[in-house]
Amino acid sequence: MTIFIYDNESVKEQDMKDAAxxxxxxxxxxxxxxxLYSNTKDENQDSSFSRAFKK
Structure with missing residues (x-):
């Protein structure tokens, strides 16, 4: 799944974690x-976080 966030939106790392x-x-x-998520404005901002799922 890919989520696109446009330049005029303000999104923080915690927002992405909450969405996950x-x-x-x-x-x-x-x-x-x-x-994985990335910031296209600053190529050095690529980052990731992990989650474990159990049914």
Whole structure:
């Protein structure tokens, strides 16, 4: 899944983490998943965080 956020929006790292917590993982197998996000304005801002899902 890709989420696009336009330049006129203000989004913080915590906003992305909160959104990941709300994902419906009911169809995913149990396991650990990595979520990646990047800031296209500053190429050095690529980052990621992990979540584990269990049914």
């Amino acid at each position: 917590k709300k994902l419906d993982a009911s169809d995913l197998p149990n396991g650990k998943y990595n979520f």
